[in-house]
Amino acid sequence: MITTFILDVLNDLKKNNYNLSKVTFVLPSKRAGLFLKHQLVHVIQDTIFVPDIISIEEFVEDLSGLKTTSNTELIFEFYNSYLALTKKEDQDTFESFSKWAQILLQDFNEIDRYLIPQENIFNYLSDIQELTHWSVEANQTEFVKKYLQFWNKLYTYYKHFTKQLLDKSIGYQGLIYRKAAEHCDTYINNLTDKQHVFLGFNALNTAEENIIQQFLKSGLAKVYWDIDSVFINNPKHDAALFTRQHKKNWKHFEKHPFEWVTENYSKEKNINIYGVPKNIGQAKYIGTLLKNIEAETKSLQSTAVVLGDENLLIPVLNSIPPSVEALNITMGFPLKSIPLASLFESLFHIHKTSGNAFYFKDVVKVLSHQFVRPLFYIDDIDYASKIIETIDSNNLVYLTLNRLKEIDKHSNKILDLLFSNWNTSIDLALKNCALIISKIKIHLDQNKDANLLSLEYLYRFNELFNALSLLNSQYNHIKDISTLFGVYKELLSSETLDFQGEPLQGLQIMGMLESRVLDFETVIISSVNEGILPSGKSNNSFIPFDVKIENKLPTYKEKDAVYTYHFYRLLQRAKNVYILYNTEADVLTGGEKSRFITQLELENIHNxxxxxxxxxxxxxxxxxxxxxKTEDSQTRLKEIASKGFSPSSLTNYVRNPIDFYYQKILKIKEHDEVEETVAANTLGTVVHNTLEDFYKPLENSFLSVDIVKKLKTQINEKVTFHFKNEFKEGDITKGKNLIIYEIAKRYVSNFLDLEIENLKAGNEIKIIKIESNNNVLIEIPELDFPVKLTGKVDRVDEYNGVTRIVDYKTGRVDANKVEIVSWEDITTDYTKYSKSFQVLTYAYMMLLSNEITLPVEAGIISFKNLKAGFLKFSKKDKAGNGAKKDALITQETLDDFYVELKTLILEICNPNIPFTEKEV
Structure with missing residues (x-):
């Protein structure tokens, strides 16, 4: 077992004949007290009463007679003072107030902890503002006046606020420290011979310094420091910045020894520094290190993982080797990281925006949440899925509560809780949150053993909302959902779910501050990057830097020195040290490796x-x-063949056989998602259906200019009808959808203009068939089951006596996409020849059904390339420019095509040829 600072202190006290039962130990943290209690058994063999072991916060509370209150309650109390001292017309809302009040409370805290004369510093700040910004202006604007009034009122705010707190015997940390320092003499005078031992402290605020020095002066206290000679003898080493000041400035050390300067840091250590990319990389490598350490030492009893960035807790927990059995986590698990937090985040997000209609993605997010989804299971039917499917199929971009109830009439109560207008009252919103928790609990209670962790989540969130209800009823400052959301997030950020474990056994996982006073043989420190360790410059204060220097308030330099001390103290007695840093610089979460690493390397003390x-x-x-291919897939192929292969399914196979397998054999359909913006296929369907309505009544008749002009007058009506039919309840009155709606009308109009142009040029057009359905049997002797082709031809017409088979495409198609050189290519290259394959399949089907006589033309009209007119399929004699093209489809053409079509169908139906994915 390694020697520890706590054990050394206890041995020294025993050697000096202290009665440990009558000693009060004051430590920087509660956790350190737990370790001290554990170490007592190694020093005391007799049975004794356990001494008082308290943290410095508990000690000053006892001295001051005040109780610490939460930061959230302080904001509410402070707002009371603000309202009492501010004219009604100048008052900020609670939400706006809370943003700047947080900073001011931190400044109050610092001023009190360092015992700065309050009136002096607040008046000084006010004078600075006048001199720096506004005094040169003869006529001050209203804004300037209010700005200066704010600074002039700071001391008034402070006095009123602190008086309110003192009347209730509560306080923030700084106020408690100030009062403790004031009451210290009285407290000491009432003591008899009770000894106090202060140990393991480093950076002390002025109140703490005064208190400890008064106890030392009275002869009722002893103080132990933990600093190494390497640090304290180097005037530039920040690890001993505060200790050097205490040793130099405290009168006590003029006549008493300074305990202790140790010689541990210089001893041989195994220090390894690892640069690892990204936070997750660090977490994973910590898992690897623990696995190796456990394999070598057979135990992780004196091993600590210290997280520089506490957000690494969950990734690290997920990376710990399964062989690690004993584990203790000092840090709490932040409530904001619990899955239940995301549910209430989503609900507040929905309700804080005005209006009664909810955006579909927000609704789906709530309904799909792991804690909400089970509440919609009624009689084994998942009504949440039913709602989501209806939203998708009807393109419901915005939904009201009534619309949701129309979709699902069985879940009205839970829908009311989730989506009724929370803005009606804050009490109703909080009541709904409590009822939602209650509903979830009823569901989880059905299988308690499997849901213990989830029930623990619920319990903590129930406490949180109870606290919100209590604050709201007591202060009544929360007036709207947005403010409630802000207070909720403030509470959430400070609340944690505590882990249960063996605090003194096995692997220890902690944050940097939890490591105070503790010593470990093996230490793994993560996230040793600039901006994290140390945290570097930050200016979250109303007090300027130079004013802080003048009043001896801590700046970023002192705060960095605090972490320097903690970092090096972890290394003092450790034998094996593993330091990890993120090699991927990130301006938000820290930059390059920390100066601590560079300093370690420059010291040249250790290898x-x-x-x-x-x-x-x-x-x-x-x-x-x-x-x-299996028997089942062969059976399915026979079913498809008997119903008919469509040109699109055949080209789908050509593009990628595995897609054909998924869609046709397994019947896996693409999920219909809400189209916020009209999709390309919806636009195509609208244009196709509009032209079908126009031309279907004209079958077997010739077109005229007048007929087509009359059709143009109906464009608006027909396109609108089909948009509503296809886009369901989606909105086409604004934004991109309105543009696409206008494009659809323009496509149809341009097409009709092309018809008029052709007719005026003297061309004769007769409509033969519109949207002609074909289902024909084709002869494939090699197969012992019938094979059909099926498909719908957009248009068949006669153009100056030549029959044309026309396929509409709303996308762009160029002439080269309907030309082929070699017949073998038509069933191998989807990108180049799928359009040719489709129109030839239509021609072949219509020939078999005796709807056309050869020769014919087949091709495409592209609405994005209308100027090119009718793009005819053609067979080129050879590749290259100037090749001869044959646009007429004859029996020979279709015979050649049949050979390729038959080969393709035989491949699809061949049981020995698997469905093989193509590289995309």
Whole structure:
């Protein structure tokens, strides 16, 4: 077992014949007290009463006679003072107030902890504002006057606020420290021979310094420091910045020894520094280190993982090797990281915006939440899925509560809780939150053993909302959902879910501040990056930097020195040290490796192994899926063949056989999602259906200019009708959808203009068929089951006596997409020849059904390339420019096509040819 600071202190006290039962130990944290209690058994063999062991916060509370209150309650109390001292017309809302009040409370806290004369510093700040910004102006604007009034009122705010707190015997940390320092003499005078031992302190505020020095002066206290000679003898080493000041400035050390300057840091250590990319990389590597350490030492009893960035807690927990059994986590698990937090975040987000209609994505997010979804199961029917499917199929972009109830008449109560207008009253919103928790609890109670952790989540959130209800009823400052959301987030950020574990056994996981006074043989420190360790410059204060210097208030330099001390103190007695930093610089979460690492290397005291860890990334060779055909798939293929292969399904197979397998064999359909913006296929359907309405009544008749002009007058009506039919309840009155709606009308209008142009040029057009359905049997002797082709032809007409088979495309198609050189290519290259394959299939089906006589033309009209007119399929004699093209489809053309079509269908139906994925 390694020697520890706590054990050394206890041995020293025993050696000096202290009665440990009558000693009050004051430590920087409660956790340190737990370790001290554990170490007592190694020093005392006799049975004794356990001494008083308290943290410095508990000690000053006892001295002051005040109780600490939460930061949230302080904001509410402060707002009371603000309202009492501010004219009604100048008052900020509670939400606006809370944003700047947080900063001011931090300044109050600092001023009190360092015992700065309050009136002096607030008046000084006010004078600075007048001199710096506004005094040169003869006529001050209303804004300037209010700005200066704010600074002039700071001391008044402080006095009123602190008086309110003192009347209730509560306070913030700084106020408690100030009062403790004031009451210290009285407290000491009432003591008899009770000894106090202060140990493990470093950076002390002025109140703490005064209190400890008064106890030392009275002879009722002893103080132990933990600093190494390497640090205290180097006037530039920040690890001993505060200790050097205490040793130099405290009168006590003029006549008494300074205990202790140790010689531990210089002893041999195994220090390894690892640069690891990203936070997750660090978490994973911590898991690897723990696995190796456990394999070597067979125990993690004196091992600590210290997280520089506490957000790494969950990734680290997920990376701990399964062999680690004993584990203690000092840090709490932040409530904001619990899945239940995301539910209330979503609900507040929905309700804080005005209006009664909810955006569909927000609704789906709530209904899909893991804690809400089960509440919609009634008689084994998932009504949440029913609502989501209806939203998708009807393109419901915005929904009201009534519309949701129309969709699902069985879940009205839970829908009311989730979506009724919370803005009606804050009490109603909080009541709804409590009822939602209650509903979830009833569901989880059905299988308690499997849901213990989830029930613990619920309990903590129930406490949180009870606290909100209490604050609201007591102060009544929350007037709207937005403010409630702000207070909720403030509470949430400070609340944690505490872990249960063996505090003195096995692996210890903690934050940097929890490591105070504790010593470990093996230490792993993560996130040792600038901006994290140390945190660097931040100016979250109304007090300027130079004023802080003048009043001896801590600046970023002092705060960095605090972390320097903690970092080096962890290293003092450790034998094995592993320091990890993120190699990927990020301006938000820290930059390059910390100055602590550079300083360690420059000290040249220890042999340091520095290594950049590259994660092992296995080379995964992409394997194309291959699905063998089974009896079931052959049966399914026969069903498809008997119903008919469509041109699109055949070209789908050409594009990628595995897609054909999914869609046709397994019947997996793409999920219909809400179209906020009209999709391309919806636009195509609207244009197709509009032209069908126009031309269907004209079958077997010739077109005229007058007929087509008359159709143009109906464009608006027909396109609107089909948009409503296809886009369901989606909105086409604004934004991109309105533009697409106008594009659809323009497509139809331009097409009709093309018809008029052709007719005026003397061309004769006769409509033969519109949206002609075909289902024909084709002869494939090699197969012992019938095979059909099926499909719908957009238009068949006669153009100057030549029959044309026309396929509409709303996308752009160029002439080269309907030309082929070699017949073999038509069933192998989807990108180039799928359009040719489609129009030839239509021609072949219509020939078999005796709806056309050869020769004919087949091709495409592209609405994005209307100027090109009718793009005819053509067979080119050879590749290259100037090749001869044959646009007429004859029996020979279709015979050649039949050979390729038959080959393709035989491949699809061949049981020995698997469905093999193509590289995209």
């Amino acid at each position: 340091i192994h520095h290594e950049i860890i590259a994660p092992h990334v296995p080379v995964i060779t992409p394997e194309l899926k291959v699905v063998q």
